[in-house]
Amino acid sequence: MKQKTKSASKFLPVCEPLFNGREARYALQAVQSGWISSQGDFLKRFESGFAKYIGVAHGVATTNGTTALHLALVAAGVGAGDEVIIPDFTMIACAFAVCQTGARPVFVDADPETWTMDPKDVERKITSRTKVIMAVHIYGHPVDMDPIRELARTRNILILEDAAEAHGALYKKKRCGALGDLAAFSFYANKIITTGEGGMVVTNSPELYKQSLRYKNLCFPLDGNRSYLHDDIGFNYRMTNVQAAIGVAQLERIDSLVTARRRMAHRYLKFLKTENRLQLPVEKPWAHNVYWMFGVILKPSVTRTREEVMTALKKEGIDSRAFFQPMHRQPALVKAGLGKKAGFPVSDHLAARGFYLPSTGNLSEAAVARVCRVLRKALD
């Protein structure tokens, strides 16, 4: 995903990882120490350091965000016969992680302003089989958690946050990832902090922590007993110490990486606030948005198609990406009998008219100005 042109031909990618801390030094140290698999100091430091940053007791590093979601669901005891409520407007990994447990994903429509799951639709979709509500903080804006926590609390439903796009985001002054029973993060190259590939489950619950550790490592007994007898079917979702070394270096700089993302967004907002042909990202009074990606939506009045606008940007060396496709239309999920023809008007609208602009934290004011200039012209 990383693209860099040597000449200053000013191709602006959607996102680039920023490695100007101790990433290379720590990775080299991990290699030189000989601890390159899934034991070693960097792993312990990354797990405990990241959990502390989020404000929870435990962290369990995994191979990626998708396996973190799957591991969290398995640790929570989700399986065949259960239902898991997920947003219809989200990344495909959310649905696949649920399907891989044997449970059934149930989709809810999006809130038109925050683009995250609509709590009123969550309430409508709860059944006696609902085991987990997966709250996904889309593009860095937190889900409105209080109504969802209230629904879950009174019905004995667990909350799993997917905070893959929301490192450092806050809901009512509390970090995303510390708002439910457990949470999954991703450290893919385009996320706010990265380990190349990587993920983590975080939780305050000693029991969910124990189950996450166990299932992550083939259900080897946690007491170190090497009888080679396994009580359950586990997975190998272990992160390497080399990746964790990169993660420790990124974690040292997480505050500045989050601030950089917000600065990038504020620059866009400044240049686009008078542009009434676009719907822009919001920040609710109760939210601290980390703007993982700066998304815009073409208002109904715009006659240009999204594809035309994106092509016009590309011609000027500016990359952009269409928003997620809604879950209810995903061929794999339709094939699995989970497709729906209608019932998700907001999600359909976002998916048809939304796209995101270059969102790297170090975008200069001049670069943002250029993107906005080209974008406005493309809307004419």
Ligand SMILES: *Cc1c(COP(=O)(O)O)cnc(C)c1O
């Ligand atoms: C990136 C992402 C994931 C998956 O993470 P990977 O590390 O790519 O497996 C899951 N959910 C959301 C919302 C994401 O953005």
